[in-house]
Amino acid sequence: MNGAEIIYSLQKRKNNCMQDFWILIVVILLAVTASLLGTFLMLRKMTMLTDAISHSILPGIVIAYLFSGKKDNFLVLLLASLFGLITAIFTAWIEKRIKNRTDAATGISFTFLFAVGIILVTLFGEQADLDADCVLFGEMLYIPFETLLIGTWEVPRSLPTTTLIFLLVVFFIVIAYRKLQIISFDEVFAISIGISVAIWHYLLIALVSVLTVASFEVLGSVLVIALFVFPPATAFLLTKELKKIIYVGVAISIFSVILGYYFSVWQGGSSAASIVLVQGVFLAGALLYKKAMHQT
Numbered sequence: 001m002n003g004a005e006i007i008y009s010l011q012k013r014k015n016n017c018m019q020d021f022w023i024l025i026v027v028i029l030l031a032v033t034a035s036l037l038g039t040f041l042m043l044r045k046m047t048m049l050t051d052a053i054s055h056s057i058l059p060g061i062v063i064a065y066l067f068s069g070k071k072d073n074f075l076v077l078l079l080a081s082l083f084g085l086i087t088a089i090f091t092a093w094i095e096k097r098i099k100n101r102t103d104a105a106t107g108i109s110f111t112f113l114f115a116v117g118i119i120l121v122t123l124f125g126e127q128a129d130l131d132a133d134c135v136l137f138g139e140m141l142y143i144p145f146e147t148l149l150i151g152t153w154e155v156p157r158s159l160p161t162t163t164l165i166f167l168l169v170v171f172f173i174v175i176a177y178r179k180l181q182i183i184s185f186d187e188v189f190a191i192s193i194g195i196s197v198a199i200w201h202y203l204l205i206a207l208v209s210v211l212t213v214a215s216f217e218v219l220g221s222v223l224v225i226a227l228f229v230f231p232p233a234t235a236f237l238l239t240k241e242l243k244k245i246i247y248v249g250v251a252i253s254i255f256s257v258i259l260g261y262y263f264s265v266w267q268g269g270s271s272a273a274s275i276v277l278v279q280g281v282f283l284a285g286a287l288l289y290k291k292a293m294h295q296t
Contacts (some may be wrong), residue, residue, distance in 0.1 A: 019144040022156050024261060027275070028145050029162045030215050031253035033169045034193065037208050039246050042232045044185035049088060049205070050228040052110030054212050056087040058117025077213050078163070084209025087113060088202065138220035139263075140271050161214055169207055176200060181242055211267035223272040228255065230279035237286040252282050 035073050060080035067075060094105035146157045172179050173180070182198055183190045190197055208228070215224040235248035260275030267274075 013122045022144040023140055024258060025156050026156055026162050027140055027218060028254055029166045031227050031257050032250050033166045033211055035231040035249040035253040036169055036173055038228035039232040039249055040180050040184055040204060041228060047229050048106055050208060051225050052087050052091060052106045053084040053209055054225050055110045056113035057083050057213055059083055059113055059120055062117060062120040080213040081209040084212060085206055088205040138216060138218050138272055139220045143218060165211055165214055172207060219272045223276055226276040226279055230283055234283045234286045237290050256282060
């Protein structure tokens, strides 16, 4: 191998390392943010609402694309997130009329809005440069190739939005931690001491909606559900203390992204699916550990 070939080989390896770095940074930020929100959703027995939101944002995404003609603008984030909030409100409205049937209310709301979204994709997908696979499954490998300049730095287009949402969620949890803790464990007590449960509930749902919209291109609206559910559920098997659940969930999110991504590189499959597979392995390990601890 001559000098030019060595330089080319080193440059190619450097580029591959930078691509991996940006993919991991963006996806880790999304996964950690989802785990933080997912902890409180799980404690409030609302995790399946993320399933509803992840499907029902589709009409908002398509409509925003039709108006703007772009994927990376504030209108897409705003309108699709609004549909997520509409889902939560619609679900609550149906639940009041079908007593003690939260699962039915959730199923009705998200299947109806998802059906509307699928019809819009079928009719206007070409105009909006959008297809069902893009929305449902995403593709994180495109992250380093869609870039923008910040000063002299070329960074992935999704990085600023992802970072902003992460910081917003961290700020929200730090500010509202005590209230969220009380609401999650005893909603009746929270109401009795004057905490506005509805306000904090819809703020939480709004952040879930925003994060889901930000994640759909990278992970897809289906697989993003796992990021909300698996890490906090696994952490809950290992500890019952809220702060530890949050920390363990964050750790699981980070390790599952790293291991899942490199597993997908090794075996050539879907990166998002590989991350979820690793999260499933962590959950299975936690179940086995808990069973072993009960037997001792």
